[in-house]
Amino acid sequence: MPPPAAVPPTPVPTAAPLPDVSELTVAPGPARSDGPDPDARAGSRAATEPITHLIPIVRRIVHARLGGDPLADDLVQETLTRVMTAIDRIDASMLEPYAISTARNVLANHWRGQDRERRNQHRALEIAIDGPSDSALLAGEDRSAMATALSKLSERDRALVLAHEVSGVDTATLAARDGSTPGAVAAQLSRARAKLRIEYLLAAEHVELPTPQCRAVLLALSAADRRRQRQLDAARHLLQCNVCAQLSTPLLARGKTSDDQITVGISVDADIVTARQAARELASRLSFSATALTTIATAVSEIARNIVRFAGQGEIVVELLRRPRAGVQIVARDAGPGIVDTQAALTEGYSTYHGLGLGLPGARRLMDEFQLVSEPGRGTTVTMTKWDSR
Amino acid sequence: MSSGPALVSILRQDSYLIASVHTALDDSEMIRLRNNLVEQIGRYRSNGVIIDVAALDVLDSFGAKTLATIAEMARLRGALTVIVGIQPDVAFAMVQLGMGTAGVPTALDLEEGLAYLNARVPRRPVRGPLGD
Numbered sequence: 251m252p253p254p255a256a257v258p259p260t261p262v263p264t265a266a267p268l269p270d271v272s273e274l275t276v277a278p279g280p281a282r283s284d285g286p287d288p289d290a291r292a293g294s295r296a297a298t299e300p301i302t303h304l305i306p307i308v309r310r311i312v313h314a315r316l317g318g319d320p321l322a323d324d325l326v327q328e329t330l331t332r333v334m335t336a337i338d339r340i341d342a343s344m345l346e347p348y349a350i351s352t353a354r355n356v357l358a359n360h361w362r363g364q365d366r367e368r369r370n371q372h373r374a375l376e377i378a379i380d381g382p383s384d385s386a387l388l389a390g391e392d393r394s395a396m397a398t399a400l401s402k403l404s405e406r407d408r409a410l411v412l413a414h415e416v417s418g419v420d421t422a423t424l425a426a427r428d429g430s431t432p433g434a435v436a437a438q439l440s441r442a443r444a445k446l447r448i449e450y451l452l453a454a455e456h457v458e459l460p461t462p463q464c465r466a467v468l469l470a471l472s473a474a475d476r477r478r479q480r481q482l483d484a485a486r487h488l489l490q491c492n493v494c495a496q497l498s499t500p501l502l503a504r505g506k507t508s509d510d511q512i513t514v515g516i517s518v519d520a521d522i523v524t525a526r527q528a529a530r531e532l533a534s535r536l537s538f539s540a541t542a543l544t545t546i547a548t549a550v551s552e553i554a555r556n557i558v559r560f561a562g563q564g565e566i567v568v569e570l571l572r573r574p575r576a577g578v579q580i581v582a583r584d585a586g587p588g589i590v591d592t593q594a595a596l597t598e599g600y601s602t603y604h605g606l607g608l609g610l611p612g613a614r615r616l617m618d619e620f621q622l623v624s625e626p627g628r629g630t631t632v633t634m635t636k637w638d639s640r
Numbered sequence: 641m642s643s644g645p646a647l648v649s650i651l652r653q654d655s656y657l658i659a660s661v662h663t664a665l666d667d668s669e670m671i672r673l674r675n676n677l678v679e680q681i682g683r684y685r686s687n688g689v690i691i692d693v694a695a696l697d698v699l700d701s702f703g704a705k706t707l708a709t710i711a712e713m714a715r716l717r718g719a720l721t722v723i724v725g726i727q728p729d730v731a732f733a734m735v736q737l738g739m740g741t742a743g744v745p746t747a748l749d750l751e752e753g754l755a756y757l758n759a760r761v762p763r764r765p766v767r768g769p770l771g772d
């Protein structure tokens with residue numbers, strides 16, 4: 251029986267000055283582009299860098315235009331939050347330009363008192379989460395934008411998206427039908443959706459792209475293809491092209507990058523089951539054995555419980571990795587009290603004595619890679635990976 | 641049975657209770673299962689308990705601990721518990737996790753679970769709830 255742990259009240263995320271930043275800066279994601287960073291725990295300062303160095307830039311832009319407006323800090327916060335949402339989809343060299351164009355967009359919207367971006371974000375989210383299958387629920391205008399967008403896809407992409415999203419055919423079946431593999435089908439599906447998102451936004455907003463390069467840049471952003479972003483110098487393009495800068499926000503600031511990723515909010519017991527089932531479902535698209543899938547689900551269950559018990563609130567992001575090897579990565583973030591001695595928390599005896607249960611050391615044993623980054627008073631991020639060895 | 645809409649069913653067979661888990665359970669549902677079982681052991685004066693977990697998706701540290709607790713509470717009330725149906729992949733993950741059902745007897749399936757109990761606890765005709 252786990253002793254009821256003394257759980258300090260969880261800070262509820264609000265628009266208060268920068269609480270999200272402190273949480274997100276401990277995330278190990280942004281600093282790396284490839285592979286796990288062996289130094290992530292000790293090097294949490296390095297991981298903090300990408301966002302903290304943006305704060306003065308964003309402040310300067312916002313304050314230069316709003317002066318002492320009491321809303322200025324809110325807009326800085328909103329900008330940083332958007333940048334953080336996009337951080338693992340863009341190349342590191344793009345962070346600054348993206349932050350700048352985002353700050354400008356946020357300001358422009360503020361002045362226009364308009365909600366267009368929010369609307370777009372909502373749309374992009376609908377496409378990403380529900381797929382066009384829910385288009386019956388969309389307003390007529392949206393439905394025709396979706397029809398237009400679908401018509402811009404290649405025959406093959408359109409057939410794939412419709413089969414998967416509308417008819418609900420799973421990737422394994424599609425692969426068998428085409429003599430392909432589920433992984434290849436999922437990758438193609440994800441590229442097709444990246445295109446669809448762009449075409450949808452263009453149709454919905456009645457926007458014409460001003461330069462021949464625009465579409466390629468937007469595609470690299472939508473597909474979260476960092477290498478392609480570098481090749482195209484997408485960073486520079488965003489600073490020079492207003493249209494792409496406008497479109498980049500809804501493209502990047504969505505809750506779900508692609509078919510290969512799912513985010514589960516964690517706050518109550520039932521979320522633990524939701525998270526582990528989502529992880530199993532997503533991982534099953536690779537060629538993991540039933541045993542490996544249960545192992546992954548068990549590890550997710552352990553870390554999700556840690557969030558519920560010790561932080562009260564957080565999220566778990568499950569993502570399929572294709573390169574350098576196939577695998578599934580799980581990132582669990584919370585903004586809870588943090589762990590003072592992470593090394594000790596990973597030691598069996600200590601954990602049990604101190605009410606942490608088997609959660610962290612257990613999950614570590616179940617997975618191939620495991621990193622724990624925690625800042626007392628700020629939050630904890632666990633990143634763990636299971637490689638698909640088949 | 642107060643275990644909600646068919647997440648778990650608890651059946652009586654003479655002096656045994658047979659709990660079948662039908663789906664993944666979250667922590668509060670595990671606790672409810674524990675409470676229901678312990679309550680019914682007392683009410684029906686059961687001397688044997690079988691918990692069939694074949695439908696559980698995982699047995700993580702909390703699930704395993706709860707099963708062990710149920711067995712211990714049942715023991716204190718004079719009933720022997722056996723857990724049946726742990727799937728091979730679930731068992732593998734439990735071992736890797738470093739979590740067993742330490743000391744709780746297990747059997748492959750319901751049939752073997754019944755055989756296990758029959759060999760150790762005399763199954764007697766049911767007397768019905770106290771105060772009947």
Ligand SMILES: [Zn+2]
Nearest residue numbers: 464491493494
């Ligand atoms: Zn452009």
